Each structure stands twice: as structure tokens, then as C-alpha cells.
Amino acid sequence: MKTYNVAVAGATGAVGNEMVAILEERNFPVKNLKLLASSRSVGKTISFKGTDIKVEELKEDSFKGVDIGLFSPGGAVSMKFAPIAAASGCVVIDNTSAFRMEPDIPLVVPEVNEHAIAGYKNRGIISNPNCSTIQMVVVLKPLHDFAKIKRVVVSTYQAVSGTGKKAIYELEQQVLAIYNNKEIEKKVYPHQIAFNCLPHIDSFLENGYTKEEMKMVNETRKIMGDNSIKVSATAVRIPVIYGHSESINIETEKKITADEVRKLLQGKPGITVVDNPAKNEYPMPIYAAGKDDVFVGRIREDESIENGINMWVVSDNIRKGAALNTIQIAELLIEKGLI
Ligand SMILES: NC(=O)c1ccc[n+]([C@@H]2O[C@H](COP(=O)([O-])OP(=O)(O)OC[C@H]3O[C@@H](n4cnc5c(N)ncnc54)[C@H](OP(=O)(O)O)[C@@H]3O)[C@@H](O)[C@H]2O)c1
Structure with a gap:
């Protein structure tokens, strides 16, 4: 070889x-x-x-x-x-x-x-x-091929490892400081990240969005090869070390049911469907960390629009991301x- x-x-x-x-x-x-x-x-x-x-x-x-x-x-x-x-x-x-x-x-x-x-x-x-875009498009592609996605509304819950090794250290040190009643140090993030969440990833742009949010808009279109897909993103940093989570809502041209979404995604390369609410089974960062796949669950029809689906998507940002x-x-x- x-x-x-x-x-x-x-x-x-x-x-x-x-x-x-x-x-x-x-x-x-x-x-x-x-x-x-x-x-x-x-x-x-x-x-x-x-x-x-x-x-x-x-x-x-x-x-x-x-x-x-x-x-x-x-x-x-x-x-x-x-x-x-x-x-x-x-x-x-x-x-x-x-x-x-x-x-x-x-x-x-x-x-x-x-x-x-x-x-x-x-x-x-x-x-x-970008890490948040990768895990999202892996899931969107089969659905777009089947039902043509018109619009995506996504909110992210992103791990600190996405900001690099210094951010992992900062979270660990803040947790230790708080438990030991000491002053916390803030070097990587503008606010305390331990026991908090920051609706702020990368810098703010003139349109009020952050660069991270606009990456999800623009990169999704380039990768999917379709500039007509509308994307609205809110990117949030949370005190998790490995694994980004995303709440994704899609609106499609053609009707697609929750069962059809499960069937379309199950078995696709790089995707694992974990969707059994009766047994409290859904994707979570602690299980996605260290694994290769993008995990999808909480698949349900959006009852507020005619053709809509809601999903919860989790993946290891350092690996697949x-x-x-x-x-x-x-x-x-x-x-x-x-x-
Ligand atoms: N973390 C993620 O989830 C993720 C996902 C997708 C993309 N990215 C992107 O990947 C890049 C690195 O991210 P990271 O999380 O690995 O960051 P990181 O943990 O801070 O590591 C940065 C790396 O770059 C090296 N470096 C910094 N300045 C350098 C210089 N002047 N010359 C040569 N090497 C230099 C550092 O070397 P030293 O140790 O010697 O400083 C270190 O190896 C970033 O652009 C980030 O946006 C990260």
C-alpha cells in the first residue's frame, strides 16, 4: 500500500x-x-x-x-x-x-x-x-434530497473544547475555584462559563449576528450547493467539555413525517438515530464524546407549520466537527x- x-x-x-x-x-x-x-x-x-x-x-x-x-x-x-x-x-x-x-x-x-x-x-x-455546520449538514442532506428544505432554524449548545485547549482549562479552573470559594479567572470568555451559558460565539457583526452564526448560514449553502436554503442561527456556548448539541427546525417544500425522517436517517453513513422517548433515550454530549457519528433524536413534526420537523442533533465537535x-x-x- x-x-x-x-x-x-x-x-x-x-x-x-x-x-x-x-x-x-x-x-x-x-x-x-x-x-x-x-x-x-x-x-x-x-x-x-x-x-x-x-x-x-x-x-x-x-x-x-x-x-x-x-x-x-x-x-x-x-x-x-x-x-x-x-x-x-x-x-x-x-x-x-x-x-x-x-x-x-x-x-x-x-x-x-x-x-x-x-x-x-x-x-x-x-x-x-465549521464544527456546528458539519454535524448539521450531515443530517440535513438526506432530508433535503427527499423533501427540499426551504428554511432551517437552529440553536446550538456548544462545548468549550470548540474554543481550544485554553477554554477547557478555563472551565475546569472556574469550577474548582467556585467549589473552593475563590475568585474565578476569565481569560478566554468575557463572562464566567462555569454553570452559565453565553449567547455569544466568535465576534458580533453589524447585522447583530455573530460570526459563528453567519458561518452556519453561509457554509450550509456552499456545502449543500443550494443558495436558496434559508438559515437562521443562534449559537450558544455551554459548560460542556466535548460535544455540540443543536436544536434544528426545518421547513420543507414536500411533506415529510417524523417516521419518514427516522427511516431516511437510520443507517446513513455517519448517522445514528437515538430516538426512544419512552425509555428516555435521546442524544447527549456525554455519549457522543469520543464517538465518530452524528446522533439524532427527538424527531417530531412541527405542529405550528404545514411541513416542518424538529430534531435534536449531537456530535463530538473535535472529532466529526x-x-x-x-x-x-x-x-x-x-x-x-x-x-
Ligand atoms: N476546537 C474545535 O472544535 C474546532 C473545530 C473546527 C475548527 N477549529 C479551528 O481549528 C483551529 C485550532 O483550534 P484548536 O481548538 O485546536 O485550538 P488550540 O487548542 O488553541 O490549538 C492551537 C494550535 O495552533 C498552534 N499555533 C498557534 N499559533 C501558532 C503559530 N504562530 N505557529 C504555529 N502554530 C501555532 C498551537 O501551538 P502551541 O501549542 O505551540 O501554541 C496549537 O497547536 C482554529 O482555527 C479553530 O477555529 C476548531
């Missing part, structure tokens, strides 16, 4: 760390693995298949001889280094928002628009969508003989 030289840029972060773990878990055909981060991390090691690999500083010459670059070092860093890596012949799959809405850069969720992947040839870069989707894109490139 052909093997590849792989570099992970942002390897010491929440997403990068998970990418290394998933490369090992899925036995990705790695010839050589290079781990890159900022100068702060030089000297640290990360274990891969029983070997401790030293973290190197991300530099302009880091990508010589690298076939696949898996990026999650933050938007500004990707903006600078992804084109440099691509110019040296490496295919970049980028987790940041830096290139997602550029028309000649594919934005890919393999279960939804794998055909778009061929567009990587334009600039040597493929974008991985980031690291796993990235590696699935790399696997797809190999499967299709594109690299």
Missing part, C-alpha cells in the same frame, strides 16, 4: 492532538509524521504508534517532501502557511475559517458533497467546515486516486 508523508500543523492543540490520535486509530497510511506548532512547543513530544515524536516549529520550509498537510493552527497562521505548503506540492486540508468561503476552494463534508473534493487542484487547499472530518477528506483523496 502506498504511504504518505503527513504533517499536522497545530499538533499541540485540541484539534491537532485529536488528528494525531485518529491517524493512528484509523491506521492512516503514514510514511513519516511531522508535528508542527509554535516555537512555544518546540521540545514537546506527542506519541504516535508507540513512538514519541518531537514537535517542531512551523516554518516556511516545513513542508518540503510533505504530501498531506493537516492544518489547525488558527486562521491567521493558516492564511500565511497553507499557500506556502500548497506551493511546495503538499495538499492542505485546513480546519480554520481562513479559506472556507473562497469560491475556488472546496468546503467538504464527505457524506454530503464528496464530489467537491476534485476542486483541491485549484489551489492545493481544501477547507474543513474537526479532526475526523479532516482525515476522512484525506482518505477520500487517496480512495479517489487524487494523490
